[in-house]
Each structure stands twice: as C-alpha cells, then as structure tokens.
Amino acid sequence: MVLKMSTLFVRTLREDPADAEVTSHRLLVRAGYVRRVAPGIFTLLPMGLRVLRNVERVIRDEMDAIGGQELTFPALLPREPYEATGRWTEYGANLFRLKDRRGGDYLLGPTHEEMFTLAVKDFYSSYKDLPLTLYQIQTKYRDEARPRAGILRGREFLMKDSYSFDVDDDGLREAYQRHRSAYVKIFDRLGLDYVVCSAMSGAMGGSASEEFLAVCDIGEDTFVRCTNGDYAANVEAVTTPQIAALPLEGLPAARVVDTPDTPTIETLVDLFNQREDLRRDDRAWGAGDTLKNVMLMLTLPDGKREPLAVGVPGDREVDLRRLEAQVAPAEVAPMSEAEFQQHPALVKGYIGPGVLGEKGSSGIRYLVDPRVVDGTSWITGADQPGKHVMNLVAGRDFTPDGTVEAVRIQDGDLCPVDGGTLELARGIEIGHIFQLGRKYAKALGLTVLDQNGKAVTVTMGSYGIGVSRAIAVIAEQTADERGLCWPRELSPADVHVVAAGKTEEIKAGAAQLADALAATGLEVLLDDRKDVSPGVKFNDSELLGVPTIVVVGKRLADGMVEIRDRKTGEKEEIPVEGAAERIAAVIRAA
C-alpha cells in the first residue's frame, strides 16, 4: 500500500507547540501524529492511528498467546458496582461522574475490575470453568489534576486491561507469571527500555504487584535499581537488606549527657566529638550514630487519627510517601503543635525511645528503621530538656513495636538481593501487574463451587498496559534531535520514499519505486508533494521517523537511488534496478 503525502491528512510544523513540555509531545504534534482537543484529550490523526494499530497488534498477539480472550466493556458505566467496591468514592476527583436524563448516576470507567468480575459471575459457577483470562483494549477516563505531556498522561486514553480468575492462590500465581512473561515479550517487541519493578499495590489492594517502568528522565515515578542489574523496585517497595542482631554483652551502659545549645544533629554530633569524655577513639561520631524520632499522625479510613513515632538514623530523612505505602490505607501527616501538646511525656527536641512504644509512658506506637537492630547503640533524646542519652542499646534499653521502611532512599543504598549498590532513576509506568486476590470477588459476590460442591470466592489478578501512553514513551525513548525514530514493528510505514526533485523523471521514478515496494507487501509512505523542496522533504522524513528512507533524486539519471537509515544516518547508493526487492529483503531481515 502506498500512502501519498500529497493527499495524506498530515501537516508538519516547524515550530514547537506552545504547550508541549516534553520531546514526545513536541514531536508527535509537529509530525502530525496527534492533536490536542482539550487538556489531556487528543485526536489520533492517520499517522498516529497507524502506530496505535501496530501497538495493539503486538499486545493482542501476546495476550492471545497466553489464552486471553478479548471482549469490550462500555466506557459509560452505572454507579452501583463501583459503589459496592467503594471506588465510586475512593477515586475522588479523578473520576468523571455524570447523570443521565433520568438522574441516574454514571461514571466514565477509569478501570474495569468491577465489570469483569460481574461478567464472570454472570456466566460461571464451577471450578471447572476456571482458570480464565479476559482482556480488552478500550478507552478509559481519569480526570487527572495535571494532564501533561500530550498522550503520556491523558484524561481520555487507551488501555489494555486484563483480568485473571482462578479458584486458588496457586492458580493466581501462575496466571500472574504468564502475564509477566507476556508483558516482557510485549515491551521487548515494542522496543522499550524498561525495568520490572517490585511495587506496592496501594489502592488496588492485593498481595503482590510489579510495575513495568520505562526508563525516562521525564518520568514521574522514581525507582531504584541495583548497579549489578539484578534488582529494581519502586522507591516505596525497596526493602533494606536484613542486618543480623549484635551481641548485647559488654556494651557500655547508657549515660545521660547535658547537651545545651545543640539545636541540630550536626551541633549535637560536634559536641560529642569535642568533649574529651564523650569522644570515641576509633572514629568520630556521625549523624548516623544518632537516632531521630519523628512524630506523625495517621488518619485511618474510618477517619480516626492516631499518633505514630518513627525512629530513623539521624543521617536519614523520613519519606512520607514511602511510609504511607507501608501503612496504607492510612494517610500520614506530621504531628501538629496542638496534637503534640496532648502528649505531656514528649519533650520537644529531646524525644527518646524511653517514652515511646507500647511500654513507654506516652503509649505512642513506635516503629524503627530496619537498621535499628538489637545490639545497636544510639545517641538519642533523653526525654528531658537539654539532655541526650548515649550508648542506648536497642533490645537492652528499649524495644520498638516493630520496624518500618520509611527512610528516603539514596543513591548508594544497599541492594536487598546481592548487597550491591542501588541507584535512583526516573521512569514512566507503562504496565502494572497485580495479584488482586479476593477483594473484588468478595465485594461483588463472585464464587464458584469447588470439587466438594462448596462455594469458594474466586481470586483475581489485574494487569494493565497504557496503550496510548506506550506510543508517547516509545517516541520519547527513540527520538533524536532531528525527530521521531520509530522501531520497525511500530512504524506507520515500512519505508519512506522521497521524490527529491521537480522533474517528471524523478516524480515518475519515485512513484514506480513506491509501487514496486508496495508490490513486495511493504507499506510505503511516498513524499510526492509538489512545490515542496527536497530539503523540506528530507527534514520531514527525519521528523516523521520511518526507519528506512529512500531518496529518488538527481542520481536517478545515472540509475541510482539512495537508502538512508533513519536511526544511524548511514547512507548507501544502490541501483534503482532491483532496488525494491533489495530494500524489501533488507527490511525483512532487520
């Protein structure tokens, strides 16, 4: 098939659109792939739709290969099922809600767990019907607070969402692994640079989850990966390598020290290093030798609030988002001055483990960083104004109520898998796989009879790919300063033939070559525009990003045409005689 640029509904722009912050948005608009209709709402123009179809094809291939069955749910959905699972409310302002002419409440589906669960409930009743995997590629809606970056984070967007249904946990784990493998294949075929991150499952509930993050500086998600390449995780999901407890025997006794004028950890540590009687011989005291106790308030789903103390080494900060992921669905905020006043045992600036925890006089729950293992000694607050305590030993002098992963992750932290070094990076979520478990099945009453005729609640997995987002991410990762640069499998055409000259010979030669290429089964984009200079056509071919460009120009008179590789920029002259077959062979071999 030959797409002629003289009639194709595409226009390239020289200028960047004013509202485009990121490369993919800028280029997809400039190259005429997408157009903005409203914030976060885009039209896919013919070139964009061609890329989308290619992405969809790859996804369908791999979903079908793991036995997924495709169907399509509506986007306009009634309130009731989302009320039953609590998400009508939980989604808050992110949900588009509307009323129909009779006043009935509807929503535009942000994700379809409820509908899939109900469909299976409608059809299936026996363990013999399972396992089952259903999927759809369908338009979803989220009223993002900050729709940005073009189709990277839209308010109307295309998702592949699939759901697995199993009678037991082993089945769910297998379904999850099948999806994981399929996702790896899909993202590999799409040519993405990505990592699979352990993730917290957050608001979705459930027990295990991984995110597929495209590695990208403009990403909104921070993740860590081991420089050895054996581990990647969401910041929220990183775990600290386990540290063995130290022996308690022979440790010096705790000692309360007057520490006037030490408003910061730095000044406190200085004081300990300067005073002869407090100094250590082997090395200077550091912030990491102090134990900082941070006072917070949790808000539980029922609205109740309760205090929480978190103890972390003084050289680390508490990452509230990370902490929140651990205590979900509770929300976390710093303790206010007024709340502080309600606990007379707390001496501001001098809070120590002595008053914290189940046995402490405040009774406030006390969780510590995993580095605070039994046998470690700390300089920390002595619960008296102007005084700290040193040599306070965990497991001897105090016993926390538990540990919590709450410190802000830093470059150089240790990998939980091999003890290697972690580094922080930014990514964009392109896929997410969850072991949902029985949350939705329970809420909506999806049970089947097991082998003994007993009703058991079905266990589910939920698996998503951002389809329109994937296009933007691929554009983002592959583009260069000259324009888009599509991986072959996704390109809107296989080859871009440029008629570089105004003579009839060149026009006819380009058209003939395009036809000959199409005859080999390739999809050909032919730049046959009149009144457009070769220079503009070359620039456009680089902007549009088809991987192979063929220039039919002056050298046609000598029987030669030029092949350019969009990515590498390599050029080669080949005889026009037999060119179509030769180009087709090269493309098919790639």
Next chain:
Amino acid sequence: MVLKMSTLFVRTLREDPADAEVTSHRLLVRAGYVRRVAPGIFTLLPMGLRVLRNVERVIRDEMDAIGGQELTFPALLPREPYEATGRWTEYGANLFRLKDRRGGDYLLGPTHEEMFTLAVKDFYSSYKDLPLTLYQIQTKYRDEARPRAGILRGREFLMKDSYSFDVDDDGLREAYQRHRSAYVKIFDRLGLDYVVCSAMSGAMGGSASEEFLAVCDIGEDTFVRCTNGDYAANVEAVTTPQIAALPLEGLPAARVVDTPDTPTIETLVDLFNQREDLRRDDRAWGAGDTLKNVMLMLTLPDGKREPLAVGVPGDREVDLRRLEAQVAPAEVAPMSEAEFQQHPALVKGYIGPGVLGEKGSSGIRYLVDPRVVDGTSWITGADQPGKHVMNLVAGRDFTPDGTVEAVRIQDGDLCPVDGGTLELARGIEIGHIFQLGRKYAKALGLTVLDQNGKAVTVTMGSYGIGVSRAIAVIAEQTADERGLCWPRELSPADVHVVAAGKTEEIKAGAAQLADALAATGLEVLLDDRKDVSPGVKFNDSELLGVPTIVVVGKRLADGMVEIRDRKTGEKEEIPVEGAAERIAAVIRAA
C-alpha cells in the same frame, strides 16, 4: 485458529431475557454475544466482538477504496465547538453533559461534525488540499429517552462517521455519490435487505440526504416504496406527483349552501349527495371533494409563535411529523382554543379559504396540499356558521400562499417517479448520507483560498453508519426460529465443529478435523465441551449461527462426518478423509 467452546467465554441461555422485546436482542443475549450493563449500554462478549471486527473490516475496506483516511477523535469533548454551532443546546436531553474537576463543561460526542471541521481548519488552507474524506469508527453517546431492543438503539454505540470537504458544490456532489456507492457495497457485503430512501435532512441542515433503511417490521421508521421498485423515501420526504393545472373556463360559479347538522365530513358529503339540487350526475360526492382547513401554530427557533392554516382534501389527514419536516426548524402543534379566539375571522367548523392567506381577512398563512392545483373545485367552509360553499375553484375564487407536503401517506398513493403505486413499510436506519453544505464550516470558520487567492467557505458532507446497530439488524433479518444465522462474511467463525459423543475417538476425531480445517486458514469453532449432550450441542450450534456446521459423531466409526448448512438445514455425509479440504473449498466458493 480453533476456538474451543470448553474454554470460550460464552454461555448460552435457554430462556429469553426478561427485558428483550425483539428477536435480535433475545438471540444475541441468549447466544452469549452481548450482555446488558445498564439501559442501552452493552458489553460485547468475545463472540460479539468477533462479529463486530468483521463488520468493521468491510466498512474499512470500502471507505479506504474511496480514499477515506481513518483517524480517531476523542469521545469526551469540550463544550465550545458545540456551542459555536448551537448543538450544545439543540441536542437537548439527548446529550450526555458533564463537568471536569475544574468545572469545565464537556459532552460525550453524539456525532463529530464540529471536531472534523476544526481538524481540517487546523491543517488546510488552500483549494489544492481538497477534496478530502476523513472517517473514524468510534464510540458515540446519545441519552435516548427509550433505549430499546438491545444494541439496536443503544446509548453507547459504535458508529462509522465520515466527512467530505470540498471547495465547491460539484465536488460535494461527487463526494456524496462516492459515499453512496461505497454504502451500497458495504450493505450488500453485510448481506442486508435495505432500501435507499430520499430523506429530509432535518436538524443536520443541508440540502440533500438519503437514508439507508434496513427493511424490518420492528423498525421505528416508516418509509414508502414504489411497488415497481424504482423509488423509496422517508414518509417525510415523499413528494406528490405534480398535477397539471386545469382550465378555469366554464366552471360553475361558487355557491353558498346551508349545511345544518353536518358535524363530520361524512355527514356533509351525505347532505350533498341527498339534496337533488346539489347532487352530481356523473358520480357521488366523496370526502375527497371537500377541502379541510386545519389550524396550527408554529414555534420558531427564537420562540416566536405564528399561526398556519393547512388545506388538504377531506379524505386525508395532516401528518404533523411530516409537516414539521417541511417547516423545520419550526415546531408544529394544533392551534389551542385560546389561540383560536384571537382570530375573530375564523368560524369554527366552517373555515374556508376566503379568510385565509395573505389576502384573507385573518391574514393567516395558508398552505395547501399539492393536489389543490388551479382549476380544482372544492366544497369547503363558507366562513359563516352553518354554511359551506361549493364549486369554490382554486386560482379563481382563492389563492393559497403555497403548497406543502403534509398529508399522511397511505398505501396506494402515487409514486412521483413513475406514477406507480406506493406502499408503506417499516425500517431501521443503518446509514445516512448528507450534503451538509457550509453550515458547520461557516459556524467554525473553515475557509480555504481559492485559485484566485480568495477565501471561500468549504462545503461538507456527513456520512454515518451505525456499526453496532448493523450487527443487531443483520441478526434480526437473518435469524430464524432456531437462532442466529450469520452471513458468511460476518460470522464469528467459518465453521462450527460439533463433537457429538463422549468416546475418545469422537473427541479426538473432532479435534483433528478442527485442526485440519484451521490449517486451511479457516476460523473454527469447536464444541469440545464435556458433560454436554449432542442434542444440547446441536441446539447451541443453531443458536450461535455459524453458517457451516460439521458433526463428528457415531458415524465417524464408518469414516463419515456430516455437514449441515445452518440456513437451509441441508445435511450431507462426507468421508472424514479429506473432509477439511473439501469443506474449505465449499466455504471459499460460497
């Protein structure tokens, strides 16, 4: 590819769903093709989605063949463009409206004229860019007052909408004809029984329009067709064959007659037939000899109301919907008693042309049926209580302000093309083609520079096909008492293999034949369900409606399998040896 019913997400129901009024709805639900989520909102299950993909393929083929370029607009649209064309208001309660988190007004697109117009305005600026045809196959929303009949009239539904853009009227006419031919090919390939009806363009504006109506007793649209097959039209669009004026010379003078106790046209005519001095020699007076003047009120778009008198032969009724189509966008209602009182010249029951029209004493606009040509004589009201006038001649004794097509069409009316006989029938709109003209381009400022460098407003056509509706209509037209009966091009599978028996030989034989059929490139549905009797499987195969059914049963022991034609019920035994190739050949030849 082999679809196995043992794992396919489909369930057949023996009972009709309680809310299903029509055959297609009943069967599509019973056969597991669709499921209702809310009134007028449906899920397409795997079997339904397969049919949809086939319908889409046919449509894309033919749209691409006329140079249509596919793109996809969003469904969630901002208010502004629809405000500019007046449709934000005009659509009334049929439009789903909603607000985003910032309070911005949005709608769910019922049709996309505005968006296409703006896209072309964004890209194009010269007559050289035209002609252009764009299309999408996309989800649309209308908040129907009475969503009914399953996917036949949904509130969320799939449409193919396309739009042509031309610089002049000739171009528009050509684009319109290209679409018309493409639609004929599409509906022919879909196996539909349909007529192309002349239509009023109604709220869409524009100058010419035709509807593609599937002939169907459950249809909501009434249309007429000539028994000679050369004409079909919407009731609103039917035209009366032109009647030549008659000579005025020699006609008897008008004569006022006392007509007491004639409350109805029948009693009036009786009186004329019974009184010696009024009787005609050649034939009795009939209701068709009287002229009935019906008093109505028009409501104009600006809210103003004005009276209208419509004169029709006494044997005909005024069809308000038909009249409304002629005076659109004005709305029509009978004149109320209070409004009547405001016109003292009107004598109730005795209104005649004398007081009507521009020159009449009431000044009320007076339009007559096209049968009231100059030289026709009428018995009509004399504008005095208890009196009628006879021999009142149009063009001599009164002059209407014009004619109007307003009488209710009846079986037996004359065809405007060949004077043949019209008959009324019912249909379902499956396609609609409009010459929109410049309405949207004007409202949204879509101009291009013509050859002389002058800005001219682009003229547009708008062309729609109800894609999900087409599935229901095809089901409706092709189903029989046993179930669905798909045309080959749309069937969810090419062949349905039934394993009719529990022995391992039969199961293996059926599976092998299914694989062999799939190897020839056919899509195979294999009923490999355990614990399901052959009788239930046969019933399900007829319910599901795949055109060719192959039964692998007891006769497999003798090396034979049976082929059944779903439509005709014909059965044939053939040797299992070579059966796949033979069946494939038959199917490909069909």
